[in-house]
Amino acid sequence: MYKWDVDDIRKKKAYILKRLKNVSNPLEEKKLCATLLSYHSILRNSSTIRYTWFPGILDKITKNISLQMEAKKYYPRIDNIFSSITPKLTDEYLTFLIKICRNLAEFPVEVRPLTPVSINDEVIIDVSRRFYESLEYDPFIKLSQKITNPDKKFINLESKSPHVSEQRKSIGLNIKDYLFNESYCMVRRENDLYDLVALNHEVMHGIDFQLRPRMVGEEHYGFHEIPTYAIDLVLLDYLDENGIYAEYTDEVRTNKKETTRNLAFKTFYRLQQRIEQTKNKRIFLGSDFDCTIADIREILDFSDIKDLLEIESYLIAEMIADRFKINKEMGMQTLKTLLLTPMPSDKTPSFEHIGIYPEEIIKVSETYYSSSKQSQIKI
16 A cells, blocks of 8 residues: 555654754755655645645635645745745746747647546556666666655555645645655546556656755756656657557547647736736737737746746657657667756756757747747747
């Protein structure tokens, strides 16, 4: 049975709180606070009566005020952890992000539900292990076996619960222990092929972190999904090649594309609407009131940047997965280079070190729609 050891997490949380009383080193304090927040997240997602069901009901009653009060009570210094994670975007790079978002955002698409299929926990774990073994890279094999070892209690597989608040109804989570360099994975079962894809995805997050542990804010926030999105697609090809739930894989591929398209649509038109509201402009190409990058920068917030980077991440992931199809060794070399190369948060993001250039990413984004209709935003 794959469940987190809640008692062990509770003891570790108490240990962190004790250390925080006497900490004087700012870096140590940051690591302790980040780990404390991780332990809190593990407990809140553990599907236990004490830590999940009751707080979830309380969140609904108070409209999440209880969650905010709890955060202020236990984590008064937590804001300092996240103060440096907003990416630094040059005008050129922001222009590039808006272009690829625009290319995917012509109209919303319906994200169709997947065909139900029941896969038991042991099969999900076994297929994921065999998949990482098939990549023939020793660190992947050892770390995937460690993370999925039932005795280690790093995996929590759950079915949906009505007592879990809306904020925590994500299908998968990966929660990092910055103090002990461990990674905890959770998948809330949907009873379709995504259960397997999601578990494998979260294991990849764990592999990524343990290959090269780093703190929040040290690197660009947003690109942590590139290796996991790539692995999702490589896993689907592996399932096809081995006849494992192959009749469901195309549905998941389509679902992932549709989800990315809808994210682009919502992000792009959210920006347009905000510009119209704050600047009282009509955003039509060729008019005297065209929106500019300067206008966009003024109304951009962290969630916008996060979504723009996620859209780019998926396109890059597709390009990496395509390399696996051409040659597995080439694909693995690209993935290893990506995982082992730091991306400092004070530098403009670049993927030239893995042979992926902005012009190529724009071309890939242009293939998502056949229409050549131009955006209303002037770039």
